[in-house]
Amino acid sequence: MSTEQASDDKSLEVARLAAERVARESYGRLVAYLSTRCRDLFAVEDALSEAFAQALEIWPQKGVPQSPEAWLLTAARRRLIDYFRKQQLFESELAQWVSRQSLSEPGEPLPMKDERWKLMLVCTHPSIDAAARAPLILQTSFGFDAATIASTFLVSPATMSQRLVRAKTRIRDLQIPVELPPEGEWPERVMFVLDAMYAAWTAGCSDRLGSEAIDWGPAHEVLQLIEVVCEAVPDEPEVWGLKALVLYTASRRQACRDEQGRYVPLDRQLVSEWDLTTIQEAEECLLRAASFQRTGRYQLEAAIQSAHTSRVAGIPTNWRGLLNLYDQLLRIAPSYGAFVSRAACLLQVGLLHEALVALEEFPADRMQTYQPYWATKAAVLARLNQPAAASDAYDLAIGLATDPAVKEYLYGQAMLMKSEPESLE
Amino acid sequence: MGLAVLSVTQILIYCRTKKVNAMKYAIIVYESSSELAKRTSPEHQASYWAAWAAYSKAIGEAGVMTGGAGLEPPSLATTVRMKGDKRIVQDGPFADTKELLGGFFLIEVPDLDAALEWGARCPAAATGTVEIRPLLQM
Incomplete structure (x- = not known):
């Protein structure tokens, strides 16, 4: 292989990696940004995936733009305009919006704010099948393909594709607005988001917990999204409860397997294998939740996990205390x-x-x-x-x-x- | 495969609890030759058979199993083919493959999701491959 070829291959790889990084980190933000204006998730996702394909063709030759996200956004907007022309929807309000946006040279500064929270509310709308909510969030927020999501939830890829398509069709046909729900619906809708997050978390990390892989699949991304929810609704104690719960389980992911890869139950785990920084962060979240003095399912579940960490301070697990927490949990x-x-x-x-x-x-x-x-x-x-x-x-x-x-x-x-x-x- | 563990009573229990609208699937078990070798290895056979016995028991008591069998290794196979009017009989399996057919379970469950769950519980899911296939409707 000549040096020229080698460097070509290398820049191709760099461009591919840059695109992939953008895909992972920005996909959800781009989908959310575009779909807050356009209720057609199919159209938005199609436009974005075409923009990505285009980027992968152009970037290796012309270099990765200063702001890859802005480049992709512009390219996706162009695709959307084409789509509206083809669908003869050009007169629609939405098409007007897309075309009004500046289509100046790629690389324009990014005006986009993180609206993934609204996207999560859409994906967990009461008229969307409960089983489709968590998978839909994973797909729209990170662009995971149906096959990866299917394995995560132990469902056949064909079934998962159907569920996702059905959910998106409902969003489009019912014209579910990508905006904040009326105040009265607020607490219930937040709970739907939390339930879907928790489902995605347990599915995403259950079979990876304790495995040696540093990259533990969608679990890491789910934690990112929970942080988005914390920012969006900081006054809801259950949000902090869920974050605490998730952090407690994350803190023990090294400890639930021994060096030979054997399973170690919680009460026999070595405290030295727990991640104390993460436990500390979890405790802070739980304290913050408790300060609202409104208990709930996720706070109780987090409190149960917190009780198990007493061994860090050398205090044996208080099983009677745990029994009491389970009694409360079973009631609500x-x-x-x-x-x-x-x-x-x-x-x-x-x-x-x-x-x-x-x-x-x-x-x-x-x-x-x-x-x-x-x-x-x-x-x-x-x-x-x-x-x-x-x-x-x-x-x-x-x-x-x-x-x-x-x-x-x-x-x-x-x-x-x-x-x-x-x-x- | 520890299918012998499944008793006639268990199959009868299944018949009584048979549900309407059930889907029929085969859980087809492929094992590596090193896995199959554990069946007779003094060191590994106890845990190998225990895992299969446990799985057979669980699937039997759940009332979803309608049949199945464990198979002897392919080395004990004999194949027969007709080429025109000529018979060709051979010792050994039809094809040499890395993943060997170790046995199968026939189940009736509400949907593919449930069938996949039983597939994931199968000991061979961690060591070989477990294939879920709908039965041909006759």
């Missing part, structure tokens, strides 16, 4: 996870029969496929010295787990019970 936001975790607290404080009775109230139709239920039940039965029943429960927990490290951990627990029954006392 019952969930399968909280139900099972509460039973696990009963086990920790030694109330074995109470734990078993509590588990028996678990909804029978969900039980068959809910792995944490069987893992907890197995641990309770083992402590109650019922090895045969415990072994059955361990089997079901192993069979239902998807994470191979969790499968292996549960198998180890079952083996331990069989080899030295007293060790689990």
Whole structure:
């Protein structure tokens, strides 16, 4: 290979990387900026992806512009104007807006402010299918393709594409405005955004938590978006509660696997493996949330995580305190996870029969496929010295787990019970 | 594959709880040769079979399984083809591939999402490949 060729390849790579960086960092801002004026998400996304393709052709030759975002925005606007011409919508208010914007030379200073918050409100509008909300936010805010999002949510790529297209069609057909909702709807709409953020967070990092990869997929981007929400609605305590919750889980991502890649449950994690700076940040968010004196689901969940960090100060986990928090959580936001975790607290404080009775109230139709239920039940039965029943429960927990490290951990627990029954006392 | 763990009672339970509008899928399990070797390896066979037994038990008790089988390794296969009126019988598998068919499960679930979830729980999802395919409607 000649030096000339090598440097060509290198500049091509530089241009490609610059475009990719812009895609990741600015995609959502550009989509939000354009779609606050244009309700047609299809048109906006098409225009932007064409602008990106164009950039990848031109930049390697002419160099990356001073402000790549502004360049892309201008190119996307041109595409939108073409689109409106073709659709014979040129007289529409929106087309007027697009064409009124300065189309001076690419590289104009960027007038754009971050309006991703409004985009999130659109993506979580009550008339959008709840299952599509989190995926839609990931796509419109970061340009993740349907296939990546599908893997994150364990859905087939074709199904995910359909869900995304259906959601965007609804936004267009119902003319859902990309603007702030009326004040009366405010608290409810904020909760929809938070729920979608949390769904995206758990899906985005659940299978990556503790893995060696520094880049843990969409989880990092979701944290970015939660910060956007914090800026947009700083007076809503649940927003800070969610941020705290997410930071607590993030702070432990190194600790939930040991050096051999084996799963380590929370109560056996090494405090030295926790990220104390992140925990500190989480505590500050939780304090800020608490200062409003309006409790809620995410604040309680964050408080539960906070209680687990007492070991940082050398104070053993207060399981009775946790039990109390779970009781409160189940009152305001019952969930399968909280139900099972509460039973696990009963086990920790030694109330074995109470734990078993509590588990028996678990909804029978969900039980068959809910792995944490069987893992907890197995641990309770083992402590109650019922090895045969415990072994059955361990089997079901192993069979239902998807994470191979969790499968292996549960198998180890079952083996331990069989080899030295007293060790689990 | 630990399909033998699934008892007739479990299949009967399934029949009683059979739901309307269920979709039929095959969970087709491909394993690497090193994975298949664990079946008889003194060091690994206990955990290998335990994982499959646990999965078979979970899928059986959930009432979604309608059938399935584990397969012996391809080295025990015999293939037969007719070329015109000539029979060609060979020892060994039809094709040499890296991922070997280890067995399959037949399930009835409400939709593809649920089928994928069962696929992800399958031990081979972490070590080989698990393919989910709709059954041909007959």
